[in-house]
Amino acid sequence: MRVRSSSKFLIGMLAVAMVAALAAPAAAGRKAPAETAGFDGETITLGVITPLSGRVSVIANPLTAGNEMWWAFYNEEEGGIAGKYPVELLKEDSAYAPTTAVQAYDKLKGDVVAFQQVLGTQITQALLPKMQADKAVAGPATLDATWVHNPNLVPVGAPYQVEAINALDYYVKNGGKGTTVCALAQDDEFGEAGLEGLAAAKKALKLKTGPSPRFKTGEDLTAQIQELADGGCDATLVVATAADASAIITTSISLNFETRYIALAPFWLPLLAGSASIADYLVENLWVSAGQLVAWGDSSIPGMDQFIERQETYAPDQTPDPYFIFGYLQGQAMAQVLEQAVKNGDLSRAGVLKAVSQIKKLTFDGLDGDYKYGPAAKRNPPRATAVFGIDPAGPVGLAIVGPQTVSAAAKKYKIE
Template sequence: MAKISAQICRLAACAGLFAATLSAAPAAAQGELKPVNGFDGKTIRLGLIQPLTGPAAVLGQPVVAGARTWFDYINKEKGGIAGKYKVELVVEDHMNQQAPTVQAYNKIKNDVVMVAQLFGTHTTLAVLPQVNDDKMLVGAGGYDYVFFKERQLLAVGAPYQIMAVNALAELWNNQGYKDKTVCALIRDDPYGAAGLEGVEFASKKLGFKVAAVVRFSMADQDFSGQMAQLKAAGCQLVYVTTIPPQFVRMVGNAVRVNFAPLWLGQFPTWSGVLVDNPAYDYMAKNLMIASEGPEWGDMSVPGMARMVELQKKYAPEAKPDFFFTIGYKSAQAATAVLEAAVKAGDLSQQGLAKAYEGIGAMSFGGLTGDHVYGSPDQRRPPLTSSLFKVNKAKPYGLEAVRTNFTSDLAAQYVDAHK
């Protein structure tokens, strides 16, 4: 199958590319597609497995809104995938927990063509053995670098490791944090481990020692012990891997012991709802976020301009949110795979796998860096990421310090982990 370069940043051009590709398809592919699990000959059903209840719901609900927005556009303005097959989303709640993830996956796996987005690093890893056995294509909502090398995972976005090394390099080299005492506050699971891996790689390349690595669990509610350890170690910059409800509690414990380092948060640490939290002033002074892409609403970025246009049209109730962007990007990537599979006349698991490996280079119009897909050994994640500071005057409460930049460390990390 010929490779298809999906340039999502220019939707009109992208639609034209897909249309031209389909028009050139073999006669067999132009006819009616054979029904498979999740496809009855008319409608393509896709899974979304997200935290819709519990502490992480503030992150999972915007993911669903972003994915719905993209597929509303595809269904209503493009006539569906390949201008013909409408998309229906099957949404399940996994509460950001491993066992419910496995249950949700088993509930829908025979009723969907693919899982367009599965939220979480630890949750994705929990179900990965079954995903591999089933040959199911799954949009990986976790940002661990290893997901780019898993055959059945469709990873979108710069990995946590890349975000960490770029942000630390920027702070160390350009933002006045060279020779500061660096520490890490790490959730004791694969999500935390991915961030810590980036911190430790940066420490070796930039020549600093991680003075303290302090851990916590997802169930922890009190962090007074962790704050005491970090303060005793003299930490001036702390890389933290958590989610908003826990970070608020961390801040409360930090304030009580008069501990105010620069917190560098892995991006799920932040949510726009925190601008109304009583701890906002502390966060505005002491928190930066390692993330990717532009500020919400930066209309100079083609992908952002188009996403905001579609959000206003199809999800006007949705607030600016990075996790909306995640759902939207994941839906775009799934669309590229589905279009290629329809072109080849095969929506089976084998057909989707072949389509995925044939995509090649893919751009998201500045919402994330350029991706290279293909077979696992050919895939390459984006090397760019962004650094933000807290500012409630900005949509989503984040102001860009520097966007879509890279460092020598990012390429070195990927080269070291091929």
């Protein structure tokens, strides 16, 4: 009896020693991250630079609310990053002006671990040199393909170029073959991104193209719409934000310009569908191409029920809004990056930058396609997008007309 209990004791001790030996390296890897800018040992602070005021605030406010809802959920139910570091957001208004955004960045950079959201293609472009010098990481609330291979950025979603290619492919396959395709694009980097998509689609789909006037946000669009009307544009790719959506549609109505408008995601605003004076025109003439404008509340979409449950708990007053979902997806992406950084025991800017490169894949519970990460050069975004028509009765004013697909042209599109 004595011998048997001694051997049992020895075996038990051996097992404990083995477990301890195996656990030791892991425990060493999970040492608590040191205090650093934006991390006081207890709370992680992230920055948000977004146009909380002005014309583009109609996008920025729900998008930021989506960021906030994600973190409210994650802090409450997961205990924050690694189950113990809650995350808070520090917001600054960029007014959609690069100079203001640069000031906001300088103000925030010493107080944040990373930037949860930087909204605007032009603004992201303006901040990048500083971010590169500071080794800072940010989630761009813009879908330019330029960001895909940038190590300082954590993009989510299919790029604008892919949105354009897929939608034009759908148009060609659904009665648009041989017709003239034009474009109306903002006179900035966002507009440029959309036109790159048109150029790629033209090559791949052998499109016949017409005029592509540019415009500055907020300006009178009579001339541009007239140019499109004169150009015999059967379809028109619109690369504009919601800030100019009303002006584009109203001017088109006033000039009796009938075309198949194919807009990229930032064009859409749910309240447009509720505007009785333009709703009929929108239903008749507008498609929106997007990866993230998932139908709010559609249980057939994986992750949607969970999203709605969280929204009802943590943002009960939020009305259905596609930008809110995008903000939520951004939160999910940043959480995966920060989990990796804490796992590495390093929440410094350089540590977060390293963590981004170590992520193999960003996942979104099915709300959006997986995004292949790893070293920036090897990233590959989801390329499936859907084409939406306007349905004023729908929760975000949209209804799918062309399901989520990756066109052959989008699959081949090389992201530089």
